[in-house]
Amino acid sequence: MPPMKRNLTCLTLATLMVAGQLAPTPLLAKPASSATERAPVDSAGWTRADPKMDRFVADLMAKMTLDEKIGQLSLLTSDWDSTGPTMRQGYQDDIRKGRIGSIFNAFTAKYTRDLQRLAVEETRLKIPLLFGYDVVHGHRTIFPISLGESASWDLDAIEKSARISATEAAAEGIHWTFAPMVDVARDPRWGRMSEGAGEDVFLGSKIAAARVRGFQGDDLKRVDTVLATAKHFAAYGAAQAGRDYHTVDISERTLRDVYLPPFKAAADAGAATFMTSFNEYDGVPASGSHYLLTDVLRKKWGFKGFIVTDYTSINEMVSHGYSKDLEQAGEQAINAGVDMDLQGAVFMDHLARSVAEGKVDVKRVDAAVKAILEMKYRLGLFEDPYRYSDEAREKATVYRADFFEAARDVARKSxxxxxxxxxxxxxxxxxxxxxxxxxxxxxxxxxxxxxxxxxxxxxxxxxxxxxxxxxxxxxxxxxxxxxxxxxxxxxxxxxxxxxxxxxxxxxxxxxxxxxxxxxxxxxxxxxxxxxxxxxxxxxxxxxxxxxxxxxxxxxxxxxxxxxxxxxxxxxxxxxxxxxxxxxxxxxxxxxxxxxxxxxxxxxxxxxxxxVPIYYDMKNTGRPIKPEEPNAKYVSRYLDTPNTPLYPFGYGLSYTSFAYSPVTLDKTKIRPGEPLTASVTVTNSGARDGEEVVQLYVRDLVGSVTRPVKELKGFEKLMLKKGEKRTVRFTLTDADLAFTRQDMSWGSEPGQFKLWVGPSSAEGQEAGFELTE
Missing domain, CATH: 3.40.50.1700 (Glycoside hydrolase family 3 C-terminal domain)
Known part of the structure; x- marks a missing residue:
């Protein structure tokens, strides 16, 4: 397998460089929050212009009836497995009639080949099916749950896990995974915390990009790649009271600064598809949100893939009280930017009528169909619809010994x-x-x-x-x-x-x-x-x-x-x-x-x-002082300390690590000028071991209140006993940016503190100033 290519234009100046390493440290992606105003980065290659593809898709669409186009917008489950109540049976007949363009919960080379044969041999236009599945943390060989993998803080290991997962899934006929889940999760009552990267924006953004790269590789035409899906767009992890599917009611600033950045990182890494969330944002269900799907995702970020709903989420817009019936729900969803209806059959049953009545412009239908057909083309399915359904390759690929060893290694690291x-x-x-x-x-x-x-x-x-x-x-x-x-x-x-x-x-x-x-x-x-x-x-x-x-x-x-x-x-x-x-x-x-x-x-x-408790909370106007733990009129509990049992970034080792005081190459920087913070880490114990060196920053005064600290960099080091190494973190004003009072994005001049240490709760401190 050739090494994966990474487009360095998406990488931050906050590059972690370790002195004395034999091999260069992988560059870390720029915080997506500071990238929300940038043009998209084509790190997977699939968004490059392809005139041959354009001609092929245009010719095909010219032959399609409206019903055949709507079929491409419909994704239904097979009867192999189900993640919810099946709303429509007889899917094989629907495939023959061109009423379904994609199937999920179908796998194995033989089964997918049999289903694909219905589409390419028994339909008028022979358009191949797209097979999707929830390959979240492994396919046959299962890695630790995503939250566990994230505890490794090892981006290369996480990317390798996704690469192996894609390789096994693709060998069993799967083209598309409904992963990674990149929702920031700060309430452990919510069960889906297990599927993501945890509570932090910076770490979550890095992991989102690593997983997208792992699933998709550097060439979608390779038969060991699958399309990635960034889900659930957006703010699903902010469900009130941690109750799944519950209302989300957060500010626009919180959406921009906390919940959107990992999605932007996934988009920058080349995620081919996005999945809408079940929740509402600002009173509008995500599957009907023109703001999220079109204004943010397509227009601001330049996303060129296709958008699929979560399971029956268009139908659920009626229960939300946003749509009077399924027909209106379908109109609202496609006009908002949804391209594919997962399992609800709303587009299948109602969209043609909505077009006929002028409530949905056929150009919007064409745009959705085009995005889906282009992805099938990029996967090579029009060249060979059965290329993923190879039983010999399947037998040689799943449950490989080296996959088991990789799963064991990632589990240890987690x-x-x-x-x-x-x-x-x-x-x-x-x-x-x-x-x-x-x-x-x-x-x-x-x-x-x-x-x-x-x-x-x-x-x-x-x-x-x-x-x-x-x-x-x-x-x-x-x-x-x-x-x-x-x-x-x-x-x-x-x-x-x-x-x-x-x-x-x-x-x-x-x-x-x-x-x-x-x-x-x-x-x-x-x-x-x-x-x-x-x-x-x-x-x-x-x-x-x-x-x-x-x-x-x-x-x-x-x-x-x-x-x-x-x-x-x-x-x-x-x-x-x-x-x-x-x-x-x-x-x-x-x-x-x-x-x-x-x-x-x-x-x-x-x-x-x-709960909710997370490390980058705000200070409040009456913060508790460590030296006065029992003070009355401060922000605290009467019966429990404010501090967590274990803080974010915490983890012990069988050895010990000592940190030198942090040194800065300067104490004042101008916009665009880099600041380098250095610290020497020594393995002071009796065993070889790995340490995750973490950089946190606090903006002391802002036009809006700022968190007490934010992760801005990390580096995982292997140090032999007695070995020491200097870690250098580079920051610019871009790494200090946030959504300001006027809702513009950028940094502000002022005083900052930074810490370098083993967790969010401790570290060596230094201060610097950003000038005008």
């Missing part, structure tokens, strides 16, 4: 060490008996989490029990007792406690594998509590009474409330849902074969009462 009292980890050789306890200790189905595409939940995932038994030194026994349940109905029960406690009492160390059932995260999986569900907490407290060391391994798709555990157990690993090879990866970390390097992409609250 694990975050949250606590390690007195060096409880790595497990000592003297621990000859290990009690593995908890509902997630030997559960194959949970290892791969939600949205696991075609992943096998029954046989292939490696459980923690299997991983520990395979890794434990000779003479060490690993025994398992489930002990507790993780369903809500398990609360109050004690079945299994006695067996688990007896096992713990006769063992040297307890590894408690706890968290959430896989279907408690993802879509339609909101919670009002962040506590460990079921009776897990009660069992954990009983295990504490045995006096044995306890290692808590968490598997979940959101931050859980584990304040008691933080105070009472010896070590805590956040493993998320680690994927097909998760059991081996966790065992690698428990035994020290891999030194954990993950950092949190989300803030861990102490309890649900602190």
């Amino acid at each position: 694990i975050v060490l949250l606590k390690n009292k007195d060096g409880a980890l790595p497990l000592a050789a003297s621990a000859k008996s290990i009690a593995l306890i908890g509902p997630l200790g030997d559960s194959k189905e949970d290892m791969i989490g939600s949205w696991a595409a075609a992943g096998d939940r029954k046989t292939r995932p490696v459980t923690l029990l299997e991983g520990l038994q395979a890794r434990a030194p000779k003479g060490t026994t690993v025994a398992y007792a489930k002990g507790a349940g993780y369903q809500f109905t398990d609360a109050g029960k004690t079945d299994g406690f006695a067996e688990a406690i007896a096992l713990a009492q006769k063992s040297d160390v307890i590894v408690a594998a706890m968290g959430e059932h896989w279907n408690m995260t993802g879509e339609a999986a909101s919670r009002t509590s962040l506590d460990l569900p079921g009776n897990q907490q009660a069992l954990l407290e009983e295990l504490k009474k045995t006096g044995k060391p306890i290692i808590l391994v968490l598997m979940s798709g959101r931050p859980n409330s584990i304040e008691w555990a933080d105070a009472n157990v010896d070590a805590i690993l956040e493993a998320w849902y680690p994927g097909t090879m998760g059991g081996h990866a966790v065992a690698d970390v428990l035994y020290g074969d891999y030194n954990p390097s993950g950092k949190l992409p989300v803030t861990f609250p102490r309890n649900v009462g602190q």
